[in-house]
Amino acid sequence: MMRIPMNRGTPGVVHAHCDIPCGIYDPHHAQIAALTVLRMNQLIAELPRPGPQAKPExxxxxxxxxxxxxxxxxxxxEQVKHELRVLWGDYFTPDHAKQFPELHGLFWDAMKLASKTRQEINPQAAQDLLAKVQKIAEVFWKSKGAEVRRQPSMQKSGGELVYPVAK
Amino acid sequence: MLRRRYRVEGPSMEPTHPPGSRVRVMSLQGEPRRGDIVVLRPPATPRRLDLKRVVGLPGEMVSWGRGEFRVNGSPLAEPYARSPPAPPGDDEVQAWRLGPDEYFVMGDNRLHSTDSRHHGPVKRDRIAGKATDA
Known part of the structure; x- marks a missing residue:
């Protein structure tokens, strides 16, 4: 039997692979990730800075x-970008783009904003990102024939989340 | 070269190994046994390492259909599996006769797994190691 040499270093990646197109998509994860980006900006802004006399600890x-x-x-x-890539690349179709002409622009703007919020401490960019993701969520649910409602997230970040309402 | 520890990506081994969980991998001692969770190189993508469970052994007749896996005609008890309910009216059953060095592997998350049901049985030399909880 073949003996396999083993590496004791950092963990590798093993795939629990699934490429079956299950057809289940949801913009909720993108909204939660965008809320988290907003909350982290808030926490960073609120973090007391140690003064010149601060102890090393x-x-x-x-x-x-x-x-x-x-x-x-x-x-x-990055999670926002991942979720948006899946929606943009796997769910939405050219017919959706005709139905919602703003579609590509929304995704483009959201992806750029997500990158900006990665690079910078920028609460305004985080707010703008959340707003774009909410609009994408609205388009998503409307494309499935649902009405949408916004309601407070009830999270420390504040902000709203978009939910579908069955007709 | 195999590493000792791996991070799981993808949903196919839920609920046993959800995405992000860690597994410890070791060289196989002897032949794979039914129920072993193994790391393998799938036929179409040999550069990738997949994590699946061995459910069919060399020489067996195995089948999958109506949400049930059978070995030589008998249902296999699989408490670890997350199986979908059989769709009404879907009576399709696929069967495979495993060769002398072939194993049938599936993900525990039967509705969301690409495995031997899709790429066929796996040769013994494609199975690189056995995985356990990290």
């Missing part, structure tokens, strides 16, 4: 929190 605690907020912000901005 206080400066270290500040750096640690800032690192965590930044890492989460970037990860969720």
């Amino acid at each position: 206080e400066a270290q605690a500040h750096q640690h929190k800032l690192s965590r907020y930044t890492e989460t912000k970037e990860a969720h901005a």
